[in-house]
Amino acid sequence: MYIFLCNLCINALYGTAGFYPRFLSDLLSDDQVISYGGCVTQGFVIYTSVMCEITLLTAMAYDRYVAICKPLQYHTLLTPAxxxxxxVLAWCYPLLISGIAVLLTVRLPLCGSRICxxxxxxxxxxQHSCAPVTINRIWSAFTLAGQILQVILIGWSYLQITRVCLRSEEGRLKFTQTCVPHLLTMVIFIVVTLFDVLNSFYGDQNMPLNLRNLMALQFLIVPPVFNPVIYGLNLQKVRTAVFIRKNKIRY
Structure with missing residues (x-):
């Protein structure tokens, strides 16, 4: 679980690195202009990070499912290899899917250059393509279906975990300590990502620009901020490693 948590933190740094450096540069510049290659690269990094977050959460759900529902088989099923x-799969799948989406996009001629x-x-x-984008929309639907399937797998895993944990006091304690933080992270991420998707498709153009920008940035701000807090405060080993107990001095 801690290996997956480490990768979740790395992914958060990766995703925010695709946004904040450019954002700070725009704040210091009078003209907010980005090259086409830079724009495509930024979109690739940000949405690869979003997809990787889901794949890592799916891996963590499987890890918790095996640990709680099949504890005697844990070390057999989840070997280091x-x-x-x-x-590797959690990282390569988003990179491949996003890479294909980029290739399908760069082949299109553009008739505009302003991004709101x-x-x-x-x-x-x-939105600025001069050619039909049917293939792109089909690929986007395929990608979305893959993400929905992973969310369903996460939900199924936790239904099984909940069924097992409610049988005993020890199981309920284990569920509270290790699974509740993961569930909170998953719910927060799904809500803010869905919020951005709905805003992209159905956002009111009459809405103030600052409010639209704030809504669009939810999935870049909320998960990276809340993930360390949720896991740091709820997982005892993480909390113990971070906070030094001053009342224990060894000679």
Whole structure:
């Protein structure tokens, strides 16, 4: 679980690195202009991070499912080699899906250049396409279906975990200590991501620009801020490693 947590933190740094440096540069510049290559790269980094967050949460859900529902088989099913393969898959799948989306986008000619967002994304670029984007929309639907399937797998895993944990006091304690933080992280991430998707498709253009920008930045701000707090305060080993107990002095 701690290996997956480490990758979750790395992914948060990766995603925010795709936004904040450019955002700070725009704040210091009079003209907020970005090259086409830079725009495509920023969109690739941000949405790869979003997809990787879901794949890592799915891996963590599987880890908790095996640990709680099949404890005697845990070390057999989740060997170091298996964990390594899961992590590689959790990173390579989003990179591959996003890479194909980028290739499908850069082949299109553009008839415009203005993006009404603080960051670049694939949807904003496609709005300026001079050619049909049917293939892009099909690929986006396929990608969305994959993310929904992962959310369903996470929900199924935790239904099984809840069923097992409610049988005993020890199980309820284990569920509270290790699974509740993961559930909170998952719910927060899904809500803010869904909020951004709905805002992208159904956002009111008459809404003030500052409010629209704030709504669009939710998934870049909320998960990276809340993830360390949630896991740091609820997981005892993480909390113990971070806070030094001054009343214990060894000679």
């Amino acid at each position: 298996t964990v390594g393969k899961i992590i 967002k603080l960051f670049c994304d694939n949807g904003s670029i496609l």
